[in-house]
Amino acid sequence: MSRRRGGGHAAAVPRSLAGDAWRDLRRSPLFVGSAAIILVLVAMAAVPGLFTNADPRACDLAYSRQPPSGDAWFGYDLQGCDMYARTIYGARASILVGVLTTVVIAVVGSVVGMFAGYHGGRVDALLSRFTDMFFAVPMLLGAIIVLATFPSTIDTPSWQTIGKVVLALGVLGWTTVARLMRSTVIQVKQSDYVQAARGLGAGSRRVLLRHVLPNAVAPVVVYSTIILGVFVVLEATLSFLGIGLQAPVISWGIAISDARAYIRQSPHMLLFPGAFLSVTVLAFIMLGDAVRDAFDPRLR
């Protein structure tokens, strides 16, 4: 019980939700597997030098598009850069965009959706209209317009370039979470156990946090884990349209969009960053599944 994620405070409460969940998680092969992959990916993003000695920016046009070999496991890209090094170094930008955007939308969306759904009435109307304003603009389109309005130039530090992509996607992305949250909260609110808690005189904050949230969080987790991959993919799409992340930033998205014209001649240019992207998405979704199973009280 002492290694509980909730920390010391939770130890006082026997069998808290978080404690139970953590205990379950540690036993889940799905969780352990995906967490291990994510740890590796995060390490790759944080300290790429651990995985390769090659410089991703050292390129030689003479090697342009050469297939994988003993010297370069993943082959070379269009500029004759080592694909292995590019793929390792690409993890940082891609994972940052995915994770940060997901965090932004999950937090903003959940808060807005929960308040709207739980309070109903005027609050709901106001928040729902506010949500609609952003919801009504398709995400990719909105991101294009935002990024076209605030373009990154070469002087923009790379964290700002990444930040812009995160905000452009996040500004419109949170609405789906809000709506999902709202509709589940409305559903959960009417369920017997919430009614019972209210009947027993629980305050609205307590009801929200202890009863509604844990029960409404599952769809948001499912959505967030899938959408995380989608954001990484959208980052690639924006690069493809010429307005997302830009060189000198190295990302899987840029690599994939660069490779697109060469699918037929040099499939390795697409294959390796593509495979890493897929594995990342896979890992996060598996993690999400595991977490949801653990947190969902109805499964016990």
Next chain:
Amino acid sequence: MGRYVARRLLQMIPVVIGTTFIIYALVWALPGDPFAGRCGARPCPAAYVADMTAKYNLDDPLPLAYIQYLGNLLRGDFGETFQGLSVGEELLRAYPTTVKLALVAIAFEIIIGIGAGILAGLRRGSFIDNLVLVSTLVVVSIPVFVIGSVLQLFLGMRWGIFPATVGGDASLYNLILPGFVLASLSLAYVARLTRTSLAENRRADYVRTAVAKGLPQRRVIGIHTMRNSLIPVVTFIGADFGALLGGAIVTEGIFNVPGVGNLIFRSITTRDGVMVTGAVTVLVLVFLLVNLLVDLIYGWLDPRISHG
């Protein structure tokens, strides 16, 4: 019911105004001179710039220009593109194509997405379940432009099963390939949402009650579980329809579908601001109406939610 619909329609007014103002501000605040680059390697003639500035009220402060624009909109006047074409007419031409494409995509989502989700949800942990999980995952992790290019290369160019692009002939058959590509991403959500929702509802009290009452398994799954499980799915598909209308930029580009996404993207790159704001305004309107419809269906699916 009638009052509910009327109230919702009224609520749309601030939303439309809010959204279009945001878009209008973004589009006309696009950095630099909206007429730069329209005249090749040299600046445009001063007289041309002056004429266009006056025509689109670009000299006025933003809120004023927006109000003028809104006033014209209310009279049904969407303005003119730089080419001198009526924005309204262009939209009327582009929308049916995009709607058709979106419907084809939605059909794929319903048939394949919900189908796969149900199969997986009923047999959690089975081979089918894993197959659905893995295949949806693979689809999610591949960018649309890659899926589109690859399918176009093989099905369109190499084997000639489907036309490589759509062009002016937006027939149902021509739209199958782009429709599938467009649906591919959402397919995965729909399948997974259906699966999750179904699995959860199967453990719900009312299902236990129904089973306890001795209702046949098929009826329990077919009527009770399915109906409730589909609520989030319907919400999602409804919202997705709105998104597909404007979010088909990449797919419409690859398959040369003369739809709204194509139109908007071209207008963004050629700085045709009137076209962009006009198209997005309609997008927002359509989207809100679709949402209203979704909510009505929602109430019908789940009797616990009433629109009294």
Next chain:
Amino acid sequence: MRGSTRRGAVVAAAVGLTLVLAACGGDDDGGDDSGSGGDGGSSEGPTGSVSINSTQPENPLIPTTTNEVGGGNIVDAMWTGLVSYDSATGEPGLAVAESIEPNEDFTQFTITIKDGWTFHDGSPVTAQSFVDAWNFGAYGPNAQLNQYFFGPDGANIAGYDAVAGQTDDTGAFVEGSATAETMSGLEVVDESTFTVTLGSPNSLFETIIGYSAFYPMPESFFTDQAAFIEHPVGNGPFEFVEEVPNTSINLTAFADYAGDPKPQVENIEYRVYADLDAAYADVVANQLDILDKIPPVGLAGDVWKTDLEGRSASEPLTTRFTSMTFPLTNTEAWADPNLRKAISLAIDREAVIAAAYGPGNYVPANSWVPPGNDGYVEGTCGEWCEFDATKAQELYAQTAGVQGTLLISSNSDGGHREWVEAACTSIRETLGIDCQGDYDPDFGSFRARVNANEITNPFRTGWVADYPSIQNFLAPLYTSNGSANDGGYSNPQFDELIRQAAGLEGQEALDLYNQAESLLSEDMAIIPLWYDNGQRGWSTNVNEPQFTWKGYVDPLSISVQN
């Protein structure tokens, strides 16, 4: 989706006697070069339908305001001017004009037009049709994009200033400053004759008026412009049928076309593509008949050669040229010619082309004028355009070097990002300095920065000449007050040579132009990169189409297979 190409850059601020008109005084169209096919279609009249890739016109299909490729190709198919350029060589020859007689000092021209030319609506083409069209184009309040063709940057017709109006200090148009609606230099003598008086001598006048801004307009245009925009009317080989915006523009052969050669194909569909990749897919699948430019997806690994076996071609584009320009007016960073030379030496053009466009698909440049132009001399750039790592390093060591990262600016679309990245790789590897591309998402925003003189690092410059002459490459681009001198290069000696050359004819003039060009290699303020090649493909439905000297399909050469 990507690629935004403008047509013709600019007609030079032309003063000079370089070009001698081929068909001067004759009544021939100079069309003998295109008679190569003669596939027997001429006696039976036009047959069949073809589709050609296009982009959506950005402006109304009015010749004086159409300045981009999508609209320009259609306008060129629908109109014939006084002079037309030979499809293959670009040599100007008389078309609607019966004769163009200059006075002694090339300040006044008497133009007689042929009988029998009509517009598609049946009205006759008269002297008035030209004069009205030109006045319309020049008149400030009409806000026509090609206005400057009538002014000092173009033909420089007398009285242009009063018609065009003025700009204030900030370059903004002054409302109501246009004091006349017609240019004093244009005078109608009779039904078929008019005179043009110029503000300054211009022996290139006859070449310039072949450009689309000088096409005639029917009377109906001036009475009802809105109707005209809906259904444009020209006098060329093809007439307008309908436009489905964002989808296609359809033309059909004009039965009463008075020019020669006659159209061989009955219907042309200009099919709008947002993304050239889609057009490529279509032509491979035989769903598009003619593709005038093969995109990177086809060029990569030369797949187009197998995808389109027996129905594709690659030709040098005489009038296109890509270079890299150093900004000299807004920064001191590039003032040292040795630094510019070192950078030029460090670019392995062959390898950059191979990576960006596929090996051999473009041609490394070693001069400032592409082959095929009047006055082209091979290798004027000499050693400075040859990749030489050692020499580059040695030279670079003698300079103060690049402060920080070397940036190269360009728009990222249209296949430009690929070569900028490759050029940077080459420079980085050779000089050991950091090099990065600095991109704008589209041509418009990139040019806005260039025009505003905001870029303080080398940037991409591409040029599409209006006519194939060394003059059109050197004068507008590199003279101190050249209308398209983006980098602010200024060399009084160069200016003087160009000025002198403009007053001479034939080889004498060319010699001076070549002398001027050799000055460019001493300064290397503009680095030649490559001459563009044009790759194109067609379907099994059509015979091989001819392409014009500008690299676009010649609609008169199109014929369907029987």
